[in-house]
Amino acid sequence: xxxxxxxxxxxxxxxxxxxxxxxxxxxxxxxxxxxxxxxxxxxxxxxxxxxxxxxxxxxxxxxxxxxxxxxxxxxxxxxxxxxxxxxxxxxxxxxxxxxxxxxxxxxxxxxxxxxxxxxxxxxxxxxxxxxxxxxxxxxxxxxxxxxxxxxxxxxxxxxxxxxxxxxxxxxxxxxxxxxxxxxxxxxxxxxxxxxxxxxxxxxxxxxxxxxxxxxxxxxxxxxxxxxxxxxxxxxxxxxxxxxxxxxxx
Numbered sequence: 001x002x003x004x005x006x007x008x009x010x011x012x013x014x015x016x017x018x019x020x021x022x023x024x025x026x027x028x029x030x031x032x033x034x035x036x037x038x039x040x041x042x043x044x045x046x047x048x049x050x051x052x053x054x055x056x057x058x059x060x061x062x063x064x065x066x067x068x069x070x071x072x073x074x075x076x077x078x079x080x081x082x083x084x085x086x087x088x089x090x091x092x093x094x095x096x097x098x099x100x101x102x103x104x105x106x107x108x109x110x111x112x113x114x115x116x117x118x119x120x121x122x123x124x125x126x127x128x129x130x131x132x133x134x135x136x137x138x139x140x141x142x143x144x145x146x147x148x149x150x151x152x153x154x155x156x157x158x159x160x161x162x163x164x165x166x167x168x169x170x171x172x173x174x175x176x177x178x179x180x181x182x183x184x185x186x187x188x189x190x191x192x193x194x195x196x197x198x199x200x201x202x203x204x205x206x207x208x209x210x211x212x213x214x215x216x217x218x219x220x221x222x223x224x225x226x227x228x229x230x231x232x233x234x235x236x237x238x239x240x241x242x243x244x245x246x247x248x249x
Contacts, residue, residue, distance in 0.1 A: 025064035028218070030054070031075040031087040032067070033160045035136075037185040037242040038089050038107070038206070041069050049181070050089040052238045053106045054208050056229055058086075061221035072160055073138035083213045086222075089206035091140035101214040104226040105205035107239065111141055113198040114183050115175040116168065120198045123148040130174040132156050134164035141177050144202055165190055184246040197249045 032039040032051060039051040047055055058065055065086070070078065079087040080099040089109075092102055113126050113133070120126045126133070127150055135142045137157035145155050156173055158164045165186045167173045176183065180200070187195055208226065210219060229235045 025059070025062055027066055028058070028063045029079075029082070029085045030058070030065035030067055031079050031085060032069060032089070033072045033075065034069055035089070035160045035182055037181055037246075038109075038179070041067060049239050049242045050106045050206055050208075053226070053229060053235050054086070054088050056234065056238075057208070057222050057225035060225040060228065061218070063218070063222070071138070072136070076138060079209070079211050082211045084215050084218065085211045086208060087210070088208045090209045091204045092207055092209075093140050093143055093204075095143060099212055100209040101212060101219055103208045103210055103219055104223045105207050106226065106235070107206045108203065109182075109206055110180045110200040111144075111178060111202040111204070112180065112200045113175045113177050114168070114187075114195045115198075116171070116193070117196055118175075119196050122199075123150075123201060126175065126177075126198070126201075127154070130154070132173045132175075134158055134167050134173040134176045134178075136160040136164065136178065140204060141179070141202070145177060162186055162190065169193070181243060181246070184248070185242075188247055194247070195249050 034041055036043070037048050039048040040046060046052070055065065068075070075087060079085040087100070088106060090096065090100065113120055113130070115130065118129055120129050131154065133145065133150070133154055134156045135145060135158070137159060139160065142155065142157055156167070158167065164173070164176045164178065168176045169191055180197070183195070208222065
């Protein structure tokens with residue numbers, strides 16, 4: 001698969017070399033965006049909160065990932081139309097519901113508006129206060145803005161990652177509608193200037209999902225592995241490690 005980099009192949013090999021598996025792992029395609037601290041491809045053995053939880057679950061269940069990170073809208077189409085392909089982090093929205101097999105939630109994430117100087121308490125206030133709003137293209141945030149009646153002229157979809165933050169810092173957009181942990185992580189990398197965080201306006205689980213046509217045995221094994229990681233506290237420890245030291249506004 002052309003989207004799989006040599007670096008991520010090596011990272012996967014290192015990760016699974018240290019996993020307590022006594023059988024050959026079954027390869028499976030795993031699609032994810034470069035969206036730190038949720039998922040990361042090029043940070044050595046760190047793959048983000050969602051990435052690390054998903055990889056540990058795969059190792060426990062006996063699967064080895066072939067990493068793929070095409071543009072997020074394409075990733076969703078490829079997985080939805082494929083067979084036995086995994087994808088994360090994916091919010092379970094109405095428009096996506098019938099396109100995927102939903103294995104298990106990995107993380108609950110808050111989302112809201114971030115700006116340089118203005119706080120809002122509702123979507124109605126945001127519609128009036130912000131002329132242009134940056135949002136990750138193909139994300140649940142973009143879908144939510146459209147569902148809330150924001151016109152296309154007010155929504156600026158951008159590649160997931162640092163791009164929306166840079167646009168906000170340069171004053172080219174008025175606000176960024178995004179997940180709280182992702183915004184805190186990315187903003188820390190580019191600026192010491194405090195952001196103004198609005199009231200949380202959207203909360204949703206982030207899932208590990210599979211193609212609609214997905215092997216039931218794989219779904220059961222991965223779901224059980226994720227349940228175990230959450231029950232024994234491993235998932236919470238992974239989340240805490242990535243969120244440590246991030247700014248709070």
